[in-house]
Amino acid sequence: MAAPAPTARSWAWLGMLPFTLFALMFLLVPTMFIVVGAFRAEGGGFTLDHVMNLFTPSILAAFSISIRISLASAFLGCVIGFAVACSITVGGLPGWIRGPLLTFSGVASNFAGVPLAFAFLATLGRLGLVTVFLREWFGINIYALGFNLLSFWGLTLTYLFFQIPLMILIVTPALDGLRREWREAAEVLGASRAQYWWMVAFPILWPTLLGTLALLFANAFGAVATAYALTGSSLSIVPIVLFAQIRGDVLQDPHIGYALAFGMIVVTGIGNAFYIWMRSRAERWIK
Amino acid sequence: EVPQALIDAAKAEGTLTTIALPHDWCNYGGVIEGFKAKYGIAVNELNPDAGSADELEAIRANKDNTGPQAPDVIDVGFSFGPAAVKDGLLQPYKVSTWDEIPDNVKDPEGLWYGDYYGVLSFAVNTDIVTDPPKDWADLLKPEFANSVALAGDPRASNQAILGVYAAGLAAGGAAGADAGEKGLAYFAEMNKAGNFVPVIGKSGTLAQGATPVVVWWDYNALSGRDALNGNPPVEVIVPESGVVAGVYAQGISAYAPHPNAAKLWMEYLYSDEGQLKWLEGYCHPIRFNAMAKAGTIPQELLDKLPPAAAYEKAVFPTLEEQEAMKTAITGGWDKVVGANVQ
Amino acid sequence: MAFLDITRLEKFYGTTHVVKDFNLAVEKGEFISFLGPSGCGKTTTLRMVAGFETPSSGSIRIDGRDVVNLRPNQRNIGMVFQAYALFPNLTVAQNIGFGLKVAGRPRAEIDERVREMLGIIHLPELGGRFPFQLSGGQQQRVALARALAIRPKLLLLDEPLSALDAKIRVSLRQEIRAIQKKLGITTIYVTHDQEEALSMSDRIVVMNAGVAEQVGDPFTIYNRPATRFVAGFVGTLNALDAIVTDPATGSITLDGQPIRLNRPIDAAAGASIGLALRPETLALGPRPETDGSLRGTVRDVQFLGSVLRVRVALDGQVVALDSFNTAALRPPAVGDAVEVSFATADVLVSDG
Amino acid sequence: MAFLDITRLEKFYGTTHVVKDFNLAVEKGEFISFLGPSGCGKTTTLRMVAGFETPSSGSIRIDGRDVVNLRPNQRNIGMVFQAYALFPNLTVAQNIGFGLKVAGRPRAEIDERVREMLGIIHLPELGGRFPFQLSGGQQQRVALARALAIRPKLLLLDEPLSALDAKIRVSLRQEIRAIQKKLGITTIYVTHDQEEALSMSDRIVVMNAGVAEQVGDPFTIYNRPATRFVAGFVGTLNALDAIVTDPATGSITLDGQPIRLNRPIDAAAGASIGLALRPETLALGPRPETDGSLRGTVRDVQFLGSVLRVRVALDGQVVALDSFNTAALRPPAVGDAVEVSFATADVLVSDG
């Protein structure tokens, strides 16, 4: 049997034209225009110097802590957001909660920057509402217990304010897509809720969860405004270093800034490649 | 004394595009109103939040653009003047009051010139801090636990880096890199003592109590105090030692779509009227001394300023000194303060 | 005490009353079918037994224990869903082995059972495929194997064979029945296929609009239907109107033609009554063993394979009659004048 | 020139050859069934006609025009899917009216057609419901109505009745046939239900493992099956082995019992041959019109409603025979010794 040759020429790629054009015009080319600056020497020639500059200990450290914060907040955001989304879809909460919660998530997922930083300072800062309340009423000094808002965990906690809602918004439709019969079939075969989730629901949701994790990671990785407003001078994370280079009043080496931007794109690319690799393993059962 | 031809040409252009001018900064709100009122030229304000590097980048990006995105004039940190010249981003213009601008704060060709300055001061929320600090050394005392903030990130903000430098000078550092090192050591100690709050200090955090002491340009501190209007009460203190003055520089974009309006704006800024408007925002205009000598400054404006004695001690870092201490501070800051973050 | 005991079961969806006063006692090892038209509540009743729907009222006892508040996975029930409900992320073999894996059975046992099940459903090669790679019928067989693999106490099947061809359907129905008997699994089988219900079941529940119209063994259901609905739904039925001429001798006229039933009729002379006659009790042409006959013309002829169905028009009413098809015998032509004969004992009489 | 002309159609999924050298010419207005076991490629062939799958090779012409490169929505085809495929966001009425709305028909016409269709599928009340509020069978009826509403040139039905009960199935199949005839819609009907195929079709395509084994009218398919597969798949068949004793007179022995076919057999004496006998051609006890008989004991009795299937064990082999059920006649008991009679003309002989 000769292997079949497709008879009709496929024009399916034509359907990608609008998006490709749009992305080229308004995302890829404009970004390239600037980011090639990372490879441009003073005189105008090509150079790898700026990119090599990324491999200094302080910038590497910045990448490292950025990646760790992004991973932590993305992971926690996924877990918690998933739990909340479950509780409004399959958890049996009354239907009316769903609408307001989703709209709230829409707002909260973009509540960032100065207002968010301030809100957390006013709540969990050293003179924040909750801090003072706990101290005055219960004699608990959370700062004495090692809590610090302006730290890795503090930043992660703050990022969660937009990460969790983002997760809720993205994952709710996926949960809606779980068919009732799957749960019932599992139950009737003797599976507990946990077994159903572990053996059926999670694997089915896995590609979505991975995708959202990648999204949340990039979301945190690029979030400059909140980090800057909250821990302006304390955390050395990539977006802040980048900010200092191309936007600051002091330093000014746009080339290094562009190299940093390039580095962020590369890190995101690696993260995405990893996600796609994981997903391709998880998605064999999809047409 | 402003040539009528310039006024006419500027009016013909009709618009001036500015960038990075927050209305609360040096009374820029008033300045812009005054300019509009006087010449009837529209002012198109771009990103008031921009930093100095943004401003240069905006000129670069708009090289071929004459749309409303292209800034005509910029107001940047002192060291950005020469940097902009190096990249050919500015065009020369000498205002009619050129001679009254001190030589060490202007480009001989008129590509940029210093515009105003202030000294770094402590803005203190006296609801929380009942015994305000008098000098840098005070801030290390235990009663200032969790209290002191800079008004920016020393890696990105001119204001914050000069704050570190000032502390270094106060600690006996020699102008330049040495004071930078000493300033870092000072903040390292403050950080270790738990007094430093690594948050960007601003009106909100000052009033809310997260940062009861903010190291700030005196003009920002004073207008911030006025805006708070006693709730909470704020005291602005110029430290006894380590008084550092920061100068900003003004220039016209090499690609300005409205070059004449830009020149007219410069004329306005450096006229008595423009200079006094800045002073209303507590900024010392660059012609302050000349005008004081000429007696053209109303007494009530002078009365509202911090005691003149404070300014007599003010140090104006040279470009070279700035370059040296900048390298020291931005390079070392992460190790000093970033280290406490985990 | 019955193994499965359903009493006064009711179910409302909102204000729609979909299951009404349903009572059923199923003995251990019995094979019960729910038979009824689409939408009559078969699935709903089954789902209440499985624990997926909460009854609006009534009780369900399994092995003496009230299960209404028990979760489905605590009921030790096997179920095959109308829409297959295979787990899309698991292979065929993993689907089948799911229940055993969940129960923590050793790997070797699972593999063994899966192999056995794949054999039973005639798909020994397809263990490694994912559900999307199967045809509809193949999916349904896998769903069946999955439910059987755990050897449940109670097996619930919701039209498990409806997507299969007759050949496999017949063989699987024997297979199911054999396994069921061997393992003594009490089984409820939902179907809309009369033949399936009649051939497999110990007893049949005929449902209509949420009500169990009749519960009985296949023979009784078919031959002594309790209600008109049951008579009409199970098997084909000629429902005819006739006029009583003499109640005592059972003389009537049907579209003007006289028939004598030779038994008394509980109706007055001149009254209209309903007659019911199964097509297979009618024959074309006179036969020695029949004692009734009607004349008419052939309206149409349907070839159903083993059976020829001929519809004969009387004077207004139509009777259908079935005869076995033989290659030798060519069917009558439309328009032929024919005589239809039957045994009067086979005529069921109901009130008009 | 046929209305639908399929020539040398082939389809591979990867390396799996699911449709092989498929040829078919369908006349305008004809009703063709694809009949075959699960997984034999019925759906795949249908989907190639509809345009959802691209053939690996071969041509499909509708009304003389090669449609292989035509998009599905340009082929004016109505289709009912095996999995319903109702639009979940549209009501029943909107689903049915969808095709007309897409075609820009006036509102009044759409409403009218929808009402008519709802009547045809016996769901006049449910126009306002959403698909998730329907039972499986109701959904399938709506899917049917949706496809019919556009009065397509070519109607493709993929097991449209498989989720329905026999009652509705029979009435719908007459309905479909009537509409189809009235509108003259050329129709391809995929089914695994032999009775459905036999009763509805002008011609039947019996498929097996991707191959069209036989194409012919129902009578021919049933009574003169071209291959063993067709014989076995369409209807029930007793396949028996016998030994030839005298080829000239057609004398053979079956499990030791002599039968004389009275026609020559194309095999040597002592050779083993295969016999095929339909259960409905066999009868219990001697009958006047039969000329063959066998003795055995009753192995089991299945009650199929109108039909009783008795399986009789000979000396090793088993024959099934069907007889009509009559309430008067109680079926034989398992273990009874019986005589099975048949007409030797009904015995099909194939090579051993």
Add this chain to the structure above:
Amino acid sequence: MKPSRIWAWLALAVGALYFALPLIGTIEFSLRMRRGVYSFDAYRAVLSDPQFRATFSFSVFMALMTIVLGVLVIAPTAYWVRLKLPRWRPIVEFITLLPLVVPPIVLVFGYIRLYNTSSWLPLTGTAGGTNLLLLAGYTVLALPYMYRAVDTGLRTIDVATLTEAAQSLGAGWITIMARIILPNIMVAILSGAFLTFAIVIGEFVLAALLNRPAFGPYLQVLGANRAYEPAALAVITFAITWACMGLIQLVTRLQKHTQVPR
């Protein structure tokens, strides 16, 4: 059923606390403008500014346009990728993640260089052109969220079968998209729309550097050196954005068909 409901409530309660407290902290502070007592002075100051309304409505308008453009660009693409070009998915997904890590400032300077007054497409020359550019920029910023939302939505429906059913009834691509696919992923689109809306309302850098009178820059100008007003503004923005989303949801109440009991 019972225990899972308790857990659901518990999770909700903890979540509510976590999300409410920072907002309460902000609200509390915004009320402290007058010394010693709570007052709405800060709100009065904000709301009495006519520019507030002008810029806010500009941004709402832009947000709605962005949602429309975003759905038009992204939904068909995601659908097409799912239906016909699964191999393209990794590329498309990577592209849609880029806006999260490319700093907006890089983007906007790129725009200005590409579309300046002396370029091949001088969009920045006119207000209308600049609005278009801003719209495109906003759509780019919304890309990651919108794409992800739409794609998860598509995952939950049987795209292929529904498409085939519609095709067999004569529907073309546009009809299929508008009448079948979009309505069935409305919940997902809505999620994407919420995110887009919130992004556009708060966006600052693009609007500022493209010099459009949007709400973000206004927030910045007003809030730069004030204490209480920014807090009040944050609260107001939060509330109005939430209300707008509620409105969007009301308008898009086409979801009767998804209310499947679970």
